[in-house]
Amino acid sequence: MSDFFAIIILIMLSALFAMSEIAIAASRKIKLKILMDEGKSKAEAVLALQEKPGAFFAMIQISLNAIAILGGILGEQALTATITEYVHSVYTGPWAEQIGFVLSFLLITSVFILFADLLPKRIAMIIPEAVAMRVVGIMNAVTFAFTPMVAFFNGVTNVVIRMLGLPAERQDNVTAEEIVAMVDAGAESGSLQAQEYHLIGNVFELETRTLPTAMTTRESIVYFDINDDSDTITAKIMQDPHNHFLVCDGALDKLVGYVESKQILKQLLRGNRVQLNEEILEKELFYLPETLTLSEALNAFRHATSQFAVVVNEYALVVGIITVKDLMTSFMGDLAPHSWEEQIVARDANSWLVDGSTPIVDLCRVLELEDIPDPSQYETVAGFLIYRLKRLPKRADFIVYAGFKFEAIDIEGVRVEQLLVSRVESSQLSENNLEIKS
Template structure:
């Protein structure tokens, strides 16, 4: 009976060490840091142990191997008589001793696998932070008690790691992929609201999207010519009630400045004819290169404190205009509503009408497409179609990618205005029945 109690004690001790090994290794550093900042001493102890885990793991291996050896010795002595007696009820012969040894070995191994290894590690994986904080002080005490052996084996392992040119300490760097994975898990579990999930995802995309995905392109810009008369200016303001208008001298590539619509309104209220006087023109325009990411553009707006920027290409040609509102809408997505026509309209469960200027990243998120080929070569879905066709698109031209058909249905000149994106349903061919 004493040997059986000894086996139970060894299994319990082994379970503690196995549980602490997995729990401390699997405990999430971010969660522990939050608890440590709130004053949890045990959480801070786990963090300290994670930063220098060499001595801890050396102690764990010493303890587990010693317990395994002792378990084998004690277990065979404890169980062999009982198993031999049980075997003798069914078999008495020359192999009785070997059969009894096999069943004794199998029984003790099964007990250790189940109760000293498998179950404790499963528990530790389910709630790593909780178990790590419960066991960290005990493990630190055992490590201190076995310090001579720990120093010896830990020193040897560090030497081997240096010879292999491997780091001796864990350096935990939280990457964007790690955060996205945590977001996915939070959204699936329900701790992260759907709106919050989309907002955070859009913020991460700011670094991967460039200004052309958010700007108003050149052909849609409304501007005044320096020589426009009062009637022309008034008509443009009535048709396009914007806050700011560009002023050019003949073409957009010869910009003179900009004017606020309230300055023109002030002239009308005074009963004066509308004119682009020198004193109401702001000649200090804010320019941004089209290669900037949305994140870089936001920083530029913050530094310049301007309401809009002129987007130019490498040849100093105006390609569009972007406002702070455009940048905000790019990562706020559908959480806020801005007046204007939607770029993506769902027709039915398997098809969408898509504006040609729709950023490819928006379509990737909507259709859950992992990637587009060489997507650094284009920004919009129209650009994707042209890139895949290797020529300018015509009406009814299409390409198929990742189970979706991208078809041009509205082309104005050389511009793809609208596409029909539809899910490709594979046809099921039914063979003809044999005629008997």
Template sequence: MDSNLFWIVVLIVTSAFFAIAEIALAAARQLKLNILVDEGSENAKLVLDLQAKSGAFFAAIQIALNAIAILGGIIGENTFTPYLKTLISYVYEGRFLDEVSFTCSFLLVTSLFILFADLIPKRIGMALPEKIALRVVRPMMFSVMVLKPFVLFFNSLSDLILKLCRIPTERVDIVTAQDIVAIMDAGAANGSIPSQEYQMIGNVFELENRSLTSVMCVRDDMVYFDINDTHADISEKIIQHPHNFYLVCDNSLDQIVGLVESKALLKQVLAGEQARLSSDIVSKDVFYLPDSLSLSEALEAFKCHTQPIAAVLNEYSLVVGLVTMKDVMSVVVDGFTGVLADQLIVKRGEGSWLIDGSAAIIDVGRCLGVEEFPDSDSYETLAGFIMYKLKKLPKLTDNLLFEGYRFEVVDMDNLKISKLLVSKVDA
């Protein structure tokens, strides 16, 4: 009894080791392991190598666990059955005493293995995957080497079956933006990432989903100089609309001549001259961006150009807006709260909003709690959504219902939708 009991304990401990190693090595996260490798951890590199070629690792574990389970059943039945038979005989001495004793012995051994050799070790491995993986990786590599003949045989068969089924035989870890966002959410939840940094990182990922037109100054609001503007015209525009840079055009906004910096005009005035758009201060190096770019692509384009301001053109090469490097970078720092600050979306009361027609549809959706608008690739603004749904150019009081909200046109500027009243309606 004592000898058999000793071997059962040995088998349970050995099985627990393989169980905890299996879970820990499989669950260890590549991001954390890469950080440990950069810090000089040799064991972390071994774990990554073992994960990349996991066939031999899993084959060794399954061989060991199945062999241990069979041995445990044989030894356990011989160890506990006689003693259980004696105990059971005090209350039952029928013809099925041997069968009942064997069943109880089987249940006892199975319970011990489930609890101490499988369930508890695997829960520990899931709780501390990287820490345990670093400790068990070398013993596991030694086990793979000891069982190499069996590993090669079974691993080759499994590889053949997987290839026939066209299933990859090696693990490939690709870290996506969703993975990073999930890690950020977890870090923000437990307080390891400050809320301001968390918000900024989230803003960076949103750059790819937002179009350039969502932050640009639209054509109707652009302030520019005509090449023939007088000193009085230039002074009035600067006083009413102070900016660092102005486009210089020839009679039309679509005929851009160049770009002028306001401090160049200031130098003329300080020198006692009248402000004028002379060729020596008007730069011909105008930066253009297509309106189809995302904010991420626009940021990359700004990095390759010296000008901090760009004219935005549509597919017909017409100017539709103006954007600066500051506009794009402010998204990273402040998010899209600037849209609300500009009073494009104004909450009037409970369940009621006054929204500018030029408000980005993604901001409107975020404000109203609408997850998705139909065919959102066909328009960028709330005005575009209204025209898409009505299939006509709207007029005052035109309205529609969508996702429990009533959208009503309350103000028009000629043919442009200026303001809409959005109200929540009962089902």
């Protein structure tokens, strides 16, 4: 009877060590840090153990092997004789004792596999952090008790690892790809709402999208000339009301400053005609290069007093303006009104009218396209068409890519004003989905 009790104790100990091994190894560092910030001190102990796991794993292997050996010895003593008696009741031949031994071996092995290995490891994989925090104190105490043996085996292991040229400790550098994979998994499982999923995706887009994908382009900028009369200025404000207007001297690339619309309103309320004089003209402009990413631009605005910036290219020519609101709209995604809602107009379920200056990433979001070829070569839908055609398009020129037809329908000079994007039936696609040109 004492042997059976000892076997149960060994199974419980083996289950504890097996569960601890899996739980500590599978615990997510990010989740543990969150628990630690919430005041869970045991989460910090688990993190410390993960940083230097050598002694812990040495102790686990010593314990599991010792328990397995003891379990085999006690199992043979406790079960073989009893099972052999049952075998003799149905078979009295010369193989009775061997059969009894094999059956007792299979029985004790099955019990250990089920209750000391599979079941505890499954539990540890399901809730690794919770299990790890419960057992970390016990595991540290056992590791300390086994210090001489642990130090020996751990030392030998470290020597072998160094000989193999491997790092002695685990490197937990979380990459952007891993975070994206976790977010995708959360969205698939339903733990992340659609808005949260898109918001996190937009955060990563800030690192890849450049200013031209979010700015107001040069041809859309409303500005004043320093010599404009009052009627011209008020007409522009009434047609395109904005908070700030650039002021130039003859050409947009010769900026002299900017003026706030409220300063113009004050002049009008006093009954005066509008004058772009030194009193209302702000000469300190904030410039950003067009090569900056949206993330870099946000960081630049943190150290600037202006709420908008003039975007220039490498030749110091003005290519657009960008505001903090533009950047925040790009970041907020579905939680804020999209600037491309007026640039992408759905004609029906399978076709869209698209402004040529629409950022290609915005169109890809609408069409649910994940990949586009060589995205660093262009920023807009018009740029995508030109890049694929390898020439300036003419009206009715088109390409087919990923099941969509991109057709230029409005050309002004060399500028692609508008495209028609339509879904193409598979029977109309060229072989291997190659682009089609007019």
